Amino acid sequence: MAREMIRQGGRSARIQEEVHKAVNALLKTRDRSELTVPMVAESAGVTPSTIYRRWGDLSQLLADVAVAHMRPISEPEDTGDMQRDVEAFILQYAEEMSSKVGRQMLTDIIGSGGGGATVKCCGFTQLHLETLHQRALKRGEAGFSVADAVDFVVAPVIYHILFEDREPEPDYCRALVTRLFQRAD
């Protein structure tokens, strides 16, 4: 994952940046169903073939843009306590992912299946939780199983967001975290 986080320079990176910018700008004024590769290419100032060569098709491009939004931009908040760190993470995660934009990003990533966007996306989540775990160890806390945190805290939140059967309210998210650490005890 670490290499994923490094912003690479050069021409290829500039093309990616322009194309991503174009997609984000277009999505502000249009419904995604109206987007086409030639439209994106024109507003990014590249040829459609550049986009097809690099992303394959529109759904892969939209997934790539969505993953870029998922990329953690800063170190997770340090509350000084392992359980509160995980709580702070899931509360923010649930709020972002259950927003209209968040749901759309999840749909784009999942809909692109097999393109690697899905694995990258949960790689970011894993990386984030791994940071919290390592930080806990440094503090002399017991640490926690990142895999369990994914299964018993992240997965239920994502399930309810994707299947729209309940809102991942803050109290619900906190209860998931409490149970994760009860189980760990």
Next chain:
Amino acid sequence: MAREMIRQGGRSARIQEEVHKAVNALLKTRDRSELTVPMVAESAGVTPSTIYRRWGDLSQLLADVAVAHMRPISEPEDTGDMQRDVEAFILQYAEEMSSKVGRQMLTDIIGSGGGGATVKCCGFTQLHLETLHQRALKRGEAGFSVADAVDFVVAPVIYHILFEDREPEPDYCRALVTRLFQRAD
């Protein structure tokens, strides 16, 4: 959900049946990206406007067809033991949902967001688990929380299928069920 299970008769049901049949038949020989509403309409012997009126657009239709596949067709297997019933359910569920067809159905349902397909889909899962819970009570077993089974057994399996970061192997699924019932104790 119960009403959902009842096959409704009449003309409207026959149209739905023909259109679903047409979609399933077309998907056997073509990639879904090739499907169009006029194509489905022609092979179902209805007008495109019938499909637009009833389903709105192709993605809603594909989601509706996917949900129909999700609909439980028989009573869940009765192993005589609550935990083994849940285990039998999740093993079959994980196997079906992680198949190419299952992943595609999940993507269609999630991709159609807001159209009600998502809620129907997890409604079937809930109904299935509710049946297992009621059956356990009849046996004089303690029963289990259906909500917990969704959060701590179904959700992790779905998460890993959708984000493709790990296969929901039988041993993994069994461990989730074991932990659900340990927690309940």
